[in-house]
Amino acid sequence: MCETPKSGDLLDWYDQNARAMPWRTAPADRKAGHLPDPYRVWLSEVMLQQTTVAAVRGYFLRFIELWPTVVDLAKADDAAVMGEWAGLGYYARARNLLKCARAVANEHDGAFPTTHAELLKLPGIGPYTASAIASIAFDRPETVVDGNVERVMSRLFAVQTPLPAAKPVLTDLAAKLTPSERPGDYAQAVMDLGATICTPRNPACGICPWINACQARSSGIAASLPRKTPKKAKPTRFGIVYLGRREDGAWLLETRPSKGLLGGMLGWPGTEWTVEAQAETPPCPADWQDPGGEVRHTFTHFHLILEIRVAVLPRENPQDRGHFVMPSDFRPSDLPTVMRKAFDLASSAMAMD
DNA sequence: TATTCGTGGGT
DNA sequence: TACCCAAGAAT
Numbered sequence: 333m334c335e336t337p338k339s340g341d342l343l344d345w346y347d348q349n350a351r352a353m354p355w356r357t358a359p360a361d362r363k364a365g366h367l368p369d370p371y372r373v374w375l376s377e378v379m380l381q382q383t384t385v386a387a388v389r390g391y392f393l394r395f396i397e398l399w400p401t402v403v404d405l406a407k408a409d410d411a412a413v414m415g416e417w418a419g420l421g422y423y424a425r426a427r428n429l430l431k432c433a434r435a436v437a438n439e440h441d442g443a444f445p446t447t448h449a450e451l452l453k454l455p456g457i458g459p460y461t462a463s464a465i466a467s468i469a470f471d472r473p474e475t476v477v478d479g480n481v482e483r484v485m486s487r488l489f490a491v492q493t494p495l496p497a498a499k500p501v502l503t504d505l506a507a508k509l510t511p512s513e514r515p516g517d518y519a520q521a522v523m524d525l526g527a528t529i530c531t532p533r534n535p536a537c538g539i540c541p542w543i544n545a546c547q548a549r550s551s552g553i554a555a556s557l558p559r560k561t562p563k564k565a566k567p568t569r570f571g572i573v574y575l576g577r578r579e580d581g582a583w584l585l586e587t588r589p590s591k592g593l594l595g596g597m598l599g600w601p602g603t604e605w606t607v608e609a610q611a612e613t614p615p616c617p618a619d620w621q622d623p624g625g626e627v628r629h630t631f632t633h634f635h636l637i638l639e640i641r642v643a644v645l646p647r648e649n650p651q652d653r654g655h656f657v658m659p660s661d662f663r664p665s666d667l668p669t670v671m672r673k674a675f676d677l678a679s680s681a682m683a684m685d
Numbered sequence: 686t687a688t689t690c691g692t693g694g695g696t
Numbered sequence: 697t698a699c700c701c702a703a704g705a706a707t
Contacts, residue, residue: 377703381704381705382692382704383692384703387692387693421692425704425705457705458706459704460705497686533696592690594691595690630691632689633688633689668691668692670691
């Protein structure tokens with residue numbers, strides 16, 4: 333038989349094992365009444381959506397350096413924010429980040445709302461992020477349910493229903509465990525537990541503060557939970573991108589439409605990406621050459637094989653698409669990863685700089 | 686409810 | 697290599 337899990341046992345563990353992060357206030361400081369900056373909590377939580385702490389850290393520090401407050405961010409140029417987000421993925425987050433910053437600056441006097449319901453109205457803030465901000469930044473007793481919490485609850489209560497169907501049940505179980513004391517620390521504690529001990533594979537049950545309360549552990553099935561419904565196979569799509577350079581060195585680039593894949597990001601003009609090989613569709617007439625090689629990249633729901641073409645473009649070429657960017661203004665780091673791969677391939681194949 | 690939407694690291 | 701996965705939201 334198992335004990336009833338106690339939130340206090342987890343908080344005691346967290347007091348000793350909380351991981352330091354740039355956006356986080358240590359448990360001792362929180363107990364002294366020092367809550368973290370809501371702007372930093374919001375920014376970090378949006379960056380952390382479906383993204384690892386290791387990947388986020390550098391981006392977070394850079395954003396804070398460039399835009400120390402939400403009002404600063406609200407005044408930033410779209411292209412600057414999208415460029416700084418490049419490489420982090422899920423670019424709708426960056427578009428909504430700006431919308432949200434401007435809403436907070438213009439409609440909330442630069443102060444984030446403090447309740448779950450008000451936070452939920454803002455762009456890019458869903459149920460998880462609203463709970464995270466309300467609990468972590470404002471110590472409200474809201475329940476965070478992310479992938480970590482789903483895994484911890486499914487094991488603690490041996491929930492056999494596969495995800496995502498089990499989500500409502502797991503949310504209910506998590507809510508009933510959430511304490512009214514130290515809700516901010518508790519939220520971070522459950523997620524830390526899932527990230528460091530109650531891991532997807534090889535959970536470290538021997539050092540878990542809830543070992544005596546865990547039903548899956550007592551049944552020996554912890555590592556097999558949570559169950560998940562099978563995923564669909566990824567199809568492969570094909571496309572061509574065109575890396576054109578004017579005689580004065582300027583690159584022909586385009587800002588992609590603000591909706592859909594890589595929306596709002598800088599990229600090379602090219603064909604659509606489809607399951608059938610694409611016919612040549614250059615952005616302007618030129619002597620396009622194939623330098624050889626291909627870019628392979630995998631998105632969430634398809635594999636992509638991309639061919640590249642390169643050309644020197646005449647100075648007075650009436651291009652149909654895109655805009656020219658001088659080398660002094662071109663930062664490959666502004667490109668989403670698949671576009672940066674194309675640039676790297678062209679650079680190595682042509683040995684051009 | 687199901688799909689769309691990135692990327693890099695781990696196994 | 698080929699998966700799996702990560703502090704989800706929008707549609």
